[in-house]
Amino acid sequence: MNYALIFAGGTGQRMNTKTRPKQFLELHGKPILLYTIEVFENHPDIDGIVVVCLEDWIPFLKKKLSHYDIAKVIDVVPGGATGQESIRRGLDALETAVGRGHTVLVHDGVRPLVSDETISQCVASVAAHGNAVSVTPAIETIVQEEGGTVTNIIDRSACRLAKAPQCFNIGELIDAHDRARADGEEGFIDSASLMRHYGHELHTVATGPENIKITTPSDFYIFRAFVDARESSEIFGF
Template identity: 55%
Template sequence: MNVALIFAGGSGTRMNSKGKPKQFLQFYGKELIVHTLENFQNHQNIDAITVVCIEEWIPYLQKLVTKYEIDKVLRIVAGGKTGQESIYNGLKAVSSLNYDNPVVLIHDGVRPFVNEELISSCIESVKKYGSAITVTPAIETIVTIDDNKIQSITDRSKCFHAKAPQCFYLNDILSAHERAISDKQTNIIDSASLMKLYGYELFTVKGNFDNIKITTPADFYTFKALYEVRENQQIFGL
């Protein structure tokens, strides 16, 4: 079994959205979270979807799920005080589905351009290696800085950006979260960092460059351009 765990807990402050979280802003007639969810809804190998959401926005999300017939969403749960706690809440909800150690694809609700090929590659990587971290190559020079001075310049060919989905077997990622809670490690930035901390090997899947995260007003214009490109490709068969 393969379950998508979608994190939609951000408040949208960087988007300057005046109260509405960015995942619920409308783009081309649909809320951003809907664009994201439909990619997993339409993938033949995704069996279920769990969404972690800001608690007061759960009724609104439930209405959207019904409106757009996203029937693979089986759980919507409230987030926590941190991203780490929110994902843990989502993992417990996945566990409540009583599947036998499913593959869990952890993904940002504001990454609407995850595509079918990437989802498939992530599932295959977990089944082969036990993990799948989506990465894209760094396209600019990476430097380390101390006291406003460049200390080192890293070989760019070895540098990648870690993105999402980040995918694991449920038992592994849930166990790592529970160890972190026991160790009072409460603000780890993402699932890859958490799994690396506890000694798990992390294998990568090359992601698509347009799998961007919509977090700022500038990202909206990038979304618009990418969306129009995709629409034109479908219309003209490109």
């Protein structure tokens, strides 16, 4: 079975909003996080969802889940001091609820434009290869620099941008977190980096360029444009 672990524990400082965290900013009256949850709620391959949320916002989120008739969320747990700790808390909740022998799709709560096709391909990749990391091609030149000087120009045809979902066996990902905790390693940027560090060969799944993470105000405007275009196509049949 396949479970989504949606991470929504950040405060969104780069959004320059003083009123609420970025995952709870609203478009057409609906928080970004709910757009993300609905993608997994409506996908036939997803059997359940755990959300990791800022503790003070859990009551608000639960009201929204009820309002939008979200049925697959099996738990909402408070985040930790770091993203790595927060994901571990979500994994603990999943292990308690369903055990270790299932697939987990770790996804950002502020990545609401992930497609059904990407989710399906990730599930298929885990079944075939044991894991899946969503990626897009690098479309601009990537350089390394030091002290304001370019030290290397990387062949972008060989480069990919790691996105989400990042998908693994629940038990294997928990084991990697346990090893990181024992080693005092608390700085992994995402699950793919953690699993790669502990020897797992990672397999990629192509995702669309629209699968953006809403981090800055300009990202929010792009998200709004996609949603408005989608709604127009549904209304007018474009």
